[in-house]
Amino acid sequence: MTEVEGKSRIAIIGGGLVGALAACFFAKRGHQVVIYEYRSDLRMENSSGQSINLALSFRGREALRAVGLEDIVVKQYGTSMRGRMLHDKNGNLKEVLYDSVKGNCIYSISRRRLNIILLDAAEKYPKVQVNFNKKLVDADLEKGKMKFLNMKTGAMENADADLIIGADGAYSKVRKIMAKRSLFNCAQTYIEHGYVELSVPSGKNNEFAMNGKNLHIWPRGEFMMTSLPNEDHTFTGNLFAPFHVLEKLKTPVTLLRFYTEHFPDLLRLIGEQSLVQQFFEKEPQTLISIKCEPYHVGKTALIIGDAAHAMVPFYAQGMNTGFEDVLLLDELMECYNSDFAKILPKFSELRCDDGHAICDLAMYNYLEMRDLVTRKSFLVRKFVDKILYTFIPNSWIPLYSSVHFTRMSFRDCIAHKEWQDKVLRASLWCFGIFVVAILAISLSQSTI
């Protein structure tokens, strides 16, 4: 990379969602960017038919908006989802809106489509170069020196940069290199649950087979199915279950028995043959959560996205948080005039705790989605939240709304929810004491 006066030479490791978006932001500020991506260019490959989709919400949209991509992503390719549709075992449906007060939605978008949009957008900047089939195998993060394996030729290649951005996902090589340094803390947790992805075909006349305005959930306590609508009126679903459950589903007979018992409506939509074929196509995949800190090394290296805070997918915030990382980085570049000696430590200071908080929230939401949503206490709480949110929308923001529809820091989202819990508990106590006092008074009067 050649140096341009006043501007940095930035190497982004990983041309996934977060890396490609980061390239747009850096290039917009005049920095010279090279993306190194381990895989080949997905734009040159045939789409594999099945579409893996992601839920995009406010944090992610704000980042896309800042580089002029929100409209194309949301309006052209996004499918709005206004709430959860809960399916019980008898096929009964219950819709729980995400935001009945302000009408906010989240949007389902194909991961592949989004990655293509972001890579195309990055490459439109003359200062961005994308190198595919280049796998980072080692780096000196202080000196900005990197070593790549050329996946096509097998040759080792060297490169250097002023700043290395690790956007290389949950199993980040950049993070692993950081982990060899002192005072770098890192904890990884595999949950004891895995997932299997399944496609639900469109219905009659190529229409959605279920309501296309919802994220569908089949909560079954220990496990659950979810599915998100696609542009082509299919749904992409996931079975999330403990491995001890998945291990029992080893034959078509046990699988079909399991679906007949727990997800009969879904089985009808997918079809027995297709379910068996899809289910045994791949091994169940694992889910990992990563908490680490700091996210930077001096003024020369930074990790963002899943590399910094991979999380279980139950709050649908992994990509959104990664996009918000990039937005925060851009805000700091504005504030500190692209002085990375100031920006990188500030980023760690502002973001690490938040990264840990959203990892915790994502774990909590698994319990909510597969179990709590079916409980009366949950629905009562939702109702109370709705009433209070309607009358005091600026003071009482339900947790789901603060995470999905604001840019409140994740730590503050948790603190706000804890404060709400305290207020409700105190109100319940006061109400209880009031009722007891009234009873006591009326009893004492009737005995006089």
Ligand code: FAD
């Ligand atoms: P990745 O998308 O993993 O991209 C990393 C890139 O780096 C890849 O292209 C990889 O090839 C490349 N790379 C890796 N190692 C190297 C190397 N050594 N050298 C060069 N390149 C390398 N998030 C949401 O916001 N909403 C959702 O609804 C949602 N649903 C999800 C559902 C599931 C089942 C899962 C598993 C995740 C979900 N997520 C969701 C999370 C989301 O997928 C991730 O947070 C997001 O993909 C992170 O983007 P990233 O660019 O940081 O990492």
